[in-house]
Amino acid sequence: MTDIDATDRRILRALSQDATLGAGELGRRLGLSQPATWRRIRRLSDAGIIAGRRLDLDRESLGFGVTVFLGVKLATKGRVSLEDFERAVTAIPEVQSVQHVLGMYDYRLRVAARDIADFERVLRRRIMTLPGVGDVEANVLLSEERRPGPI
Numbered sequence: 001m002t003d004i005d006a007t008d009r010r011i012l013r014a015l016s017q018d019a020t021l022g023a024g025e026l027g028r029r030l031g032l033s034q035p036a037t038w039r040r041i042r043r044l045s046d047a048g049i050i051a052g053r054r055l056d057l058d059r060e061s062l063g064f065g066v067t068v069f070l071g072v073k074l075a076t077k078g079r080v081s082l083e084d085f086e087r088a089v090t091a092i093p094e095v096q097s098v099q100h101v102l103g104m105y106d107y108r109l110r111v112a113a114r115d116i117a118d119f120e121r122v123l124r125r126r127i128m129t130l131p132g133v134g135d136v137e138a139n140v141l142l143s144e145e146r147r148p149g150p151i
Helices: 006-017 023-030 034-046 082-089 116-127
Strands: 066-074 095-100 107-113 133-140
Touching (some): 006 034, 066 116
Antiparallel strands (some): 095 107
16 A cells, blocks of 8 residues: 555645646646656556546536436346346446446446436337346436545
């Protein structure tokens, strides 16, 4: 485990809010030199603390106004393998994330759709036809507040 100090935490907080910040701009904001900031970012990346940077798209601006979380319980009959289900579900473009979870359901899916009718089409034609699907519970996202979490 890599030791991180208060400056590392400030860097992580700033990058979690805006991952496009370069070492120069980040250093200016935090009162560090560009090389010192770059070395710290590099050390955090090499240690696996920074696992990458991602692009966060505004789905609504792209025409995907509905997000639905699905709880999926696999059927016990037929004994489909988890790998078969995961391979099939990740091939569906509307499925934004697949989480294998412990609890009432086996998987939690985040699905983006244009509207409720589009979601129903995805559910009926794609998700319910996946190998091993048993029970499915849908929860429509009403609002979301994203937070960086503890740093």
